[in-house]
Amino acid sequence: MQSSGEKREYWKRNLTYVGALLAIWFLVSFGFGILLVEPLNRVRIGGFKLGFWFAQQGSMYVFVILIFVYVRLMNRLDRAYDVHERDEQEDAT
Amino acid sequence: MNVQAWTFVMVALSFALYIGIAIWSRARSTGDFYVAAAQVSPVVNGMATAAGWMSAASFISMAGLIAFMGRDGSVYLMGWTGGYVLLALLLAPYLRKFGKYTVPDFVGDRYYSQVARIVAVICAIFISFTYVAGQMRGVGIVFSRFLGVGINTGVVIGMGIVFFYAVLGGMKGITYTQVAQYCVLIFAFLVPAIFISLFLTGNPIPQLGFGAVLTDGSGVYLLDRLDGLGRELGFATYTDGQKGMLDVFFITAALMAGTAGLPHVIVRFYTVPKVWQARSSAGWALLFIALLYTTAPAVAAFARANLLTTVSNTPYREVPSWFTNWEATGLIQFEDKNGDGIIQYTGPASDIPNELTIDRDIIVLANPEIAGLPDWVTGLVAAGGLAAALSTAAGLLLVISSSIAHDLVKKTIRPSITEKRELLIARITAGVAVIISGYLGINPPGFVGEVVALAFGLAASSFFPAILLGIFSKRMNSHGAVSGMIAGITFTSLYIAYFKFLHPELNTAEHWWLGVSPEGIGTIGMALNFLVAWVVAAFTEPPPLEIQQFVEEIRVPRKS
Numbered sequence: 001m002q003s004s005g006e007k008r009e010y011w012k013r014n015l016t017y018v019g020a021l022l023a024i025w026f027l028v029s030f031g032f033g034i035l036l037v038e039p040l041n042r043v044r045i046g047g048f049k050l051g052f053w054f055a056q057q058g059s060m061y062v063f064v065i066l067i068f069v070y071v072r073l074m075n076r077l078d079r080a081y082d083v084h085e086r087d088e089q090e091d092a093t
Numbered sequence: 094m095n096v097q098a099w100t101f102v103m104v105a106l107s108f109a110l111y112i113g114i115a116i117w118s119r120a121r122s123t124g125d126f127y128v129a130a131a132q133v134s135p136v137v138n139g140m141a142t143a144a145g146w147m148s149a150a151s152f153i154s155m156a157g158l159i160a161f162m163g164r165d166g167s168v169y170l171m172g173w174t175g176g177y178v179l180l181a182l183l184l185a186p187y188l189r190k191f192g193k194y195t196v197p198d199f200v201g202d203r204y205y206s207q208v209a210r211i212v213a214v215i216c217a218i219f220i221s222f223t224y225v226a227g228q229m230r231g232v233g234i235v236f237s238r239f240l241g242v243g244i245n246t247g248v249v250i251g252m253g254i255v256f257f258y259a260v261l262g263g264m265k266g267i268t269y270t271q272v273a274q275y276c277v278l279i280f281a282f283l284v285p286a287i288f289i290s291l292f293l294t295g296n297p298i299p300q301l302g303f304g305a306v307l308t309d310g311s312g313v314y315l316l317d318r319l320d321g322l323g324r325e326l327g328f329a330t331y332t333d334g335q336k337g338m339l340d341v342f343f344i345t346a347a348l349m350a351g352t353a354g355l356p357h358v359i360v361r362f363y364t365v366p367k368v369w370q371a372r373s374s375a376g377w378a379l380l381f382i383a384l385l386y387t388t389a390p391a392v393a394a395f396a397r398a399n400l401l402t403t404v405s406n407t408p409y410r411e412v413p414s415w416f417t418n419w420e421a422t423g424l425i426q427f428e429d430k431n432g433d434g435i436i437q438y439t440g441p442a443s444d445i446p447n448e449l450t451i452d453r454d455i456i457v458l459a460n461p462e463i464a465g466l467p468d469w470v471t472g473l474v475a476a477g478g479l480a481a482a483l484s485t486a487a488g489l490l491l492v493i494s495s496s497i498a499h500d501l502v503k504k505t506i507r508p509s510i511t512e513k514r515e516l517l518i519a520r521i522t523a524g525v526a527v528i529i530s531g532y533l534g535i536n537p538p539g540f541v542g543e544v545v546a547l548a549f550g551l552a553a554s555s556f557f558p559a560i561l562l563g564i565f566s567k568r569m570n571s572h573g574a575v576s577g578m579i580a581g582i583t584f585t586s587l588y589i590a591y592f593k594f595l596h597p598e599l600n601t602a603e604h605w606w607l608g609v610s611p612e613g614i615g616t617i618g619m620a621l622n623f624l625v626a627w628v629v630a631a632f633t634e635p636p637p638l639e640i641q642q643f644v645e646e647i648r649v650p651r652k653s
Contacts, residue, residue, distance in 0.1 A: 011648055018182045025178045029171045034342050037164075037334070047304035047314030052332045055167035056159075056390040057300060060174045060383045067181040067376035074186075075369055083649040085367050 010081040017073050021066050029059040099472030100239040107277050107476045108254055111483070114273055115258030115266045123516050126263030127194040127495050128363040133268055135370040139377025141268045142361045144275035144480070145488035146173075146352075146378070147385060148224070149231025152278055152481035157456030159393035160400075163323075163331040166393065168341055168612075172348025174379060174386050179353040179557075181375030185362040187564045189371035190647045194363060195492070196356040196556060197500040203563040204571040205640055207505060212578055216555050217356040217496045221489040222530065223548045224357075228486040229534025232479060238422055238458065239475040245535050251483060252531040259487045259494075260523045264364060267487045274480035279384060281477025282457075286388050289395045289464045299391035319394060322401045327443025331397065336610075337602065343613030350619055351549030354557035357488040360495075368650035396456045399463050404449065405438040412436070415462035424452035486530065494523035547589050550611075554581030554618030562626055567644045573630030581622030588614045 032040055033055035040051035048057075078084035094102075120126040133141070151173070159166030191199055196217055201210030229248050236247025258266045283299075290302030294315060306314055313321075319331040329335050336344075352358065361378075362371045403413065409427060419425045427436060430446050438449040458478065461470040498519035503510055510518075555578045562569040562577075589611045592600040602608055609617060635641070 007645070007649065014648075021182060022178070025175065029175050029345065030342060033167060033171055034338060034345065041332070045304070047306065047316050049316075049332055052164055052316070053304070055164060056170055057303070057387055059171050060387050063174050063178050064376065064380050064383050066178055067372070067379055070182055071369070071373045071376055074372060078369065078650055083651045084369070085650050085652070 006081060007083075010077065010083060013077055014074065017070060017077075021070055024062065025066055028054060028062040033059045094468065096468045096471050097239065097241060099469045100475045101472075103469070103472035103476040104240070104479060107273075107480060110273050110277075111254060111258060111270045114269045115262045118265045118269045119261045120263035120265045120516075123194075123499075123512050123519065125265045126516055126519055127491075127499060128360070129263075129265040129268045131192070131364055131366055133364040133366075135365055135374035136377050137268070137272055138361060138365050138370075138374040139379075140275045140381055141271035141364075142358065142374065142378035143381035144271040144278065144484040145267075145361065146358055146382060146485070147278065147481055148485035149228050149478065149482040151385065151389075152282065153231055153234075153457050153478050154454050156389040156392040156396065156460075157453035159390050160397040160456050161453050162335075163329060164334045165336045165341065166390065168336075168344045168348065170386055170390060172345045173352055174383060175345070176349040176352025177375055177379040177382070179349060180358065180362075181372055181379075184353060184359065184560055184564070185371045185375050186368045186650070187647045188359060188560070189362050189365065189368050190650060192363065194360075194499050195495050196359050196560070197496060198504070199563065200556075200559055200574075201500070201504065203640065203643065204559075204574045205637065206571040206575065209559075209571055209575050209578070210500060210504065212575065213556070213559075214496045214500045216551060216578075216582065217500075218493055220355065220548045220552055221357060221492045221496075222526075222533070225486050225489040225493075225526075225530040226533035228482040228489070229530050231482040232486075233534055234454070235458070235475050235478045235482070239471070248531050248534040251479070251486075251534075252527050255483055255486050255490065256524060256527045259490050259527065260520050263519070263523075264491055267484075267491055268364065270487070271484045274484040275381060277480040278477040278484075279381070281473045281480070282385050282392075283388060284473060285461045285464065285466055285470050286392050286395075288466050288470070289399075289460065290391065292464060293395055293398065299388045299395075303391035303394055315394060315398060319398055319401075322398070322405075323440070326401065326405060326439045327445075328440030329442075331394070337608050339608055340602070340605075340610050340613055343609050343616040347553045347613050347615030347619070348549055350553035350557045351615055352552075354552035354555070354560070355548075356496075356552075356556070357485075357492045359556075359560075360492060361488075392457065392460065396460050396463065399460075400451070401438070403463065404436055406435060408435050410434065413463075415459055418462070419455055419459055422455075424455045426450040490523050490526045490530070493526040494519045497522045547586065547593075550585040550589055550615030550618060551582055553615035554585040554622050558619055558622040558626065562623070564644065564647065566630075567641050568630060568635055569626060570630050570633055570636040572633040573626040573628075576629045577622040577624075577626030580625040581618040584621050585615050585618030588618075
């Protein structure tokens with residue numbers, strides 16, 4: 001097992017990832033879909049007003065992507081700090 | 094074959110499938126019963142989570158709500174999906190590492206306190222019963238409309254099915270039936286959506302058809318046509334919001350945090366073998382959910398457009414057959430106020446009085462008929478509605494049964510109980526819970542709709558902060574967490590009770606505190622919980638050393 005300093009570093013990196021991803025999460029939903037919806041609605045993409053699109057479509061697409069990005073980042077981080085779960089049969093990550 | 098025969102075939106086939114799966118996957122241990130022995134793959138778990146999460150409300154009611162709310166409907170879309178980001182990033186991996194059976198388990202162990210455990214048990218049971226009653230009601234409505242049996246008979250049949258696989262199979266049976274139910278419900282939701290999108294816009298993908306040009310030769314975009322029709326008939330502009338921005342903000346936040354704090358969702362992440370799988374499983378769950386949730390606003394817009402063009406200004410004698418079918422259930426009502434025999438369907442801003450009342454719940458169920466789709470599609474939608482209701486009900490019943498058998502009996506009252514007895518108690522409790530929820534479905538308390546806001550508000554203001562602080566703050570102690578939970582719950586439930594039950598006549602924007610509706614108050618309750626917890630923890634002694642080590646331990650995936 002690694003030192004407590006390394007563990008702290010691992011945790012800090014994790015918090016950085018979480019913070020950055022949650023900032024995007026906030027921006028696309030509360031930002032684009034709610035607070036900035038009126039100014040964004042002046043922009044049109046096809047039949048959609050952009051603010052309306054973020055509120056009823058775009059934010060949800062971004063949410064899905066965010067989780068899978070986090071999964072990848074953390075899988076890599078777990079291995080870099082050697083805290084991933086080992087198994088008899090190696091897992092496909 | 095007519096609609097009723099098709100519905101019967103679809104429902105019977107899907108029920109036979111669920112029962113077959115239940116027999117194949119029955120539970121043999123308490124581990125099987127509570128968490129499917131933690132042996133579920135992340136994709137399967139994601140699908141089961143999605144089915145358990147999407148209730149009768151998501152399947153039957155949501156698109157209808159959006160069709161009548163326009164842009165404001167986005168509070169449900171963002172609120173009920175954004176919570177999964179919080180779950181995946183903030184809760185699921187750590188709870189998986191903790192690796193026990195229930196949410197009260199975590200609260201009780203992390204805060205080394207039986208009081209905390211019992212507060213959590215009460216919240217879990219209350220939230221779950223609230224929800225499950227609504228599901229049983231949904232089952233009854235589908236049965237009575239499509240199969241011509243009474244609502245009560247429908248509820249009893251639904252109870253029988255849930256009883257069979259929840260009591261027999263526990264989490265293991267529920268997981269695999271939920272996978273089947275997801276397939277049924279998503280297919281049933283997408284098929285009519287694709288057909289209607291093709292008819293209206295020529296684009297088979299509803300998410301794109303939503304923003305496409307209508308095929309009626311006018312060259313107008315669907316959403317522009319909706320805005321125009323709305324204005325003409327005196328309704329609000331579809332792509333504009335009616336609610337205050339602050340309220341929309343708070344409702345969305347409360348639904349997000351509430352989603353992340355709902356026990357029947359959290360417990361699903363105990364069922365995968367590893368921490369990284371808990372993370373990815375939340376991603377799969379959201380992907381499967383988003384498939385329905387991004388289609389729903391398109392369905393809403395299509396249905397609204399169809400409704401405004403086919404019904405408005407139509408002579409009553411010439412209405413299509415779906416109109417008269419649903420009129421018979423009382424969910425559509427036409428009152429010819431000016432006696433001209435023509436349906437005037439108008440909004441509050443129009444000079445012409447409105448003559449038509451349409452229950453929002455029928456939009457999804459009637460959509461295939463409104464769009465003139467073949468009868469088997471209607472049958473499929475009925476089976477999908479049942480799948481959505483039954484899968485959610487089963488997950489909730491399991492939370493109730495594990496809260497009582499595991500948290501209350503095993504962890505609090507009689508720790509010496511054998512596993513075999515505990516499993517028996519879990520099964521009996523699940524059985525009793527089925528019967529109680531069936532009773533609530535047949536005799537719904539008038540406030541089922543209202544208490545859903547309460548369930549989310551309570552989850553947001555109690556579990557979410559308590560679990561979050563338990564993971565991210567080593568300094569958080571039992572005094573802080575318990576007083577935070579109590580402050581959050583008390584504030585939120587009093588606010589909701591005041592406007593929903595004590596003074597419903599005051600439930601309008603000018604009376605709300607800071608303009609926050611009862612649906613959004615959970616956000617303030619949550620902030621209050623955090624604040625109280627921090628202040629109290631700062632003035633009381635830090636948690637014991639072994640608890641601080643426990644927190645260190647759940648933060649890394651590998652067991653040390």
